[in-house]
Amino acid sequence: MTEQVMAAIDGSKFSEGVCDYAAWASQALGAPLTFLHVNDNHPQTAETDLSGNLGLGAREHLLEELAQLDEKRAKVAQEQGRLMLKAARERAVERGVDDPAVRQRNGTLVETLEELQEEIRLLVVGKRGETAHQDSGHLGSNLERVVRTLHRPILMVPDTFRRPERVLLAFDGSKTTRKGVEMLARSPLFDGVPVHVVIVGAETGDNRSQLDWALSTLREAGHEAEGAIRAGEVEATLRAYKQEQEIDLLVMGAYGHSRIRHLLVGSTTTAMLRNARGPVLLLR
Structure with missing residues (x-):
């Protein structure tokens, strides 16, 4: 297949x-x-029940007409x-x-x-x-x-196409986003397109080594890559970076499976989708 x-x-x-x-x-x-x-x-939105408290004969006739109308709607x-x-x-x-x-x-x-x-x-x-x-x-x-x-x-x-010329990967070192880095590195989808990798969090040794790994993985695959670690609230920080760097397309991990991860990650995913003006590539 x-x-x-x-x-x-x-x-x-x-x-x-x-x-x-x-x-x-x-x-x-x-x-x-x-x-x-x-x-x-x-x-999902239920149609209004038009049958009302009609007499039996009239009600059966109306229900038959409604069934015919539904059939016509389906054909249209x-x-x-x-x-x-x-x-x-x-x-x-x-x-x-x-x-x-x-x-x-x-x-x-x-x-x-x-x-x-x-x-x-x-x-x-x-x-x-x-x-x-x-x-x-x-x-x-x-x-x-x-x-x-x-x-x-x-x-x-969005409703209008614009060829991506700069891509932003929201990276947190998780299994999903590490797979995302590897997927971007080997995918022809963004050949020749600069990739920005951003970690939203504190400037720690762990975050710096995660970022270095992501950038070297992308560069070894032939991508132009640069990265940053930014403190702040996730959605607002990524939105500001997108505007600052004129990013055309955002790549991020989607909802997690566990309840606690859903609470932490799911709300961020939904907020990013809701507020996005450009395309968003969601990885699972």
Whole structure:
């Protein structure tokens, strides 16, 4: 089974960004690209019960009409998805991707991706879906569930593509972020792109040796790399560094598994995703 870049698209304003970042990643990784659209036939927001206290005959008639209406909606949603996938495929081909595939599934996005994750090398998703509130401070609930469920790298992207020219890796010496350094070192995704490594914490001997290891690992693989140790609150410190160094893409470890790690790390991950203006690559 060939691992591929998989791009989840819907009717949100983020879909164009998803298409373009997925096309870039597919070409950089030399991996096939598949666009995925999922029809959720069980929306979370319950429809209003219109049957009311009607007489039996009228109620049965109305329920039959509602069932027909649901069937029509499902057909319309499927056709909309088909057209979105067609447009996404054409957009990727225009950007030089060779023969991108399309897949349409019924169900929930999270369950579908969990089922397909053995095929995924990198998942590309938008910050929010089409049903989410468009406030920039909002993080789509689907995205948060996807990040917690999947054990594959996830690239969360904004609505407009910008080729990454400077990458920041948030590093804490943990197993996940050490694997992240090794993954970045050998991945063609950021060939020729300077990598900044930042530890948020005190200037200690341990932190300095961790940082030195990360920088030497990246440099030995041919990357231009520089690093820093900064004191402060994690999310605010990383955000300030991004602005100061004009970073285009943030790489960080996602939620931990244990309850205490979830409390410490999960809240930081969510805050970084919620406040991110550029793309974020999450490693598991």
